[in-house]
Amino acid sequence: MSDNALGDFLRARRSRLRPDDVGMASYGVRRVAGLRREEVAVLAGVNVDYYTRLEQGRERRPSPQVLDALSRALHLDTDARAHLHRLAGAAPHHRPVQQRNVVSPALRQLMDGHPNTPAFVLNRTLDILATNALADALYSPFNPADNLACMTFLDPAGRDFYTRWDWTAQATVATLRHAAGIDPDNPRLNALIGTLTERSAAFSTLWQAHTVRGKTQDAKQLNHPDVGPLTLTYQAFDVRDAPGRQLVIDHAEPGSPNAEALSLLGAINAIRRQTARDPHP
Structure with missing residues (x-):
């Protein structure tokens, strides 16, 4: 699996949204599908350079407040929002105990x-x-x-x-x-x-x-x-x-x-x- 799971997730979810989906006007020629990084940054209220570092894996520990803002910007549902928090290490994460596949x-x-x-x-x-x-x-x-x-x-x-x-x-x-x-x-x-x-x-x-x-x-x-x-x-x-x-x-x-x-x-x-x-x- 990728060693930049957080960045992979953010890029994938960004690519699924169009400007119309988030109430933004589209401008310029888009080389790839979805929102631009700067558009997500604006929607989440964070610096575009900071958001770029998140996607590139150079920043891996955003605060819960930033994660919530990104969840709203990317229109994440409850499961996806919890997943984002886990990827960033911001949610309680107790390593599951490996169990034998035995049913009582x-x-x-x-x-x-x-x-x-x-x-x-x-x-x-x-x-x-x-x-x-x-x-x-x-x-x-x-x-x-x-x-x-x-x-x-x-x-x-x-x-x-x-x-x-x-x-x-x-x-x-x-x-x-x-x-x-x-x-x-x-x-x-x-x-x-x-x-x-x-x-x-x-x-x-x-x-x-x-x-x-x-x-x-x-x-x-x-x-x-x-x-x-x-x-x-x-x-x-x-x-x-x-x-x-x-x-x-x-x-x-x-x-x-x-x-x-x-x-x-x-x-x-x-x-x-x-x-x-x-x-x-």
Whole structure:
């Protein structure tokens, strides 16, 4: 990863804004997209030379007040603003404790107690650490179904499975950017980013956009080969005894075609599991 993460982030976010977006008049020929450095400096109320040093990595410790001003100037949302503060070392930053990828028996029992809803556990790098039976069935088109980012960008099934693939791809990269701001030295995260950058041009392009976002609550629009189109909402819960992990539960509106499709998917999966256990009943 770059040794000037703060400057990279500022440049990327500056390039995404036009003068019209911030109520400024445009003048002269622009050699590159986005706002000029001096325009950001004016909007943030800082000296243009100081802002230039921030982007170039010659100044790495702006005050929280300057960071807030830059957040407003660059129209950063809550997640992006927190990420900017972390990059500058201005937010509390306690190095996360590296944990073994083990999910407690109690949590597994809780997941298995919801047979009608797909449930799985993720870590910050989007590794799938545990699933219940219906989650296994839902993500059965992927081989292996072990990491949401790899499933999205590297598995050929991803573009058919995710109906809104472009949206899914952007959200996935934004989540990994968020994770990188929290734990930039995580070896698993850095290895994953390196693999995705090398093997997926789409990932590499999105990664350079520096979009930051935690998990949203937007609906998932999927296309499963066994039951067809599915629209599911989901809830994500922090696992209290394992910081950085989340329990994700997908669900469909009761009585809806999506709920019926999930029920059918569960039945198909149960038959397959039974057949695998006893192929000659």
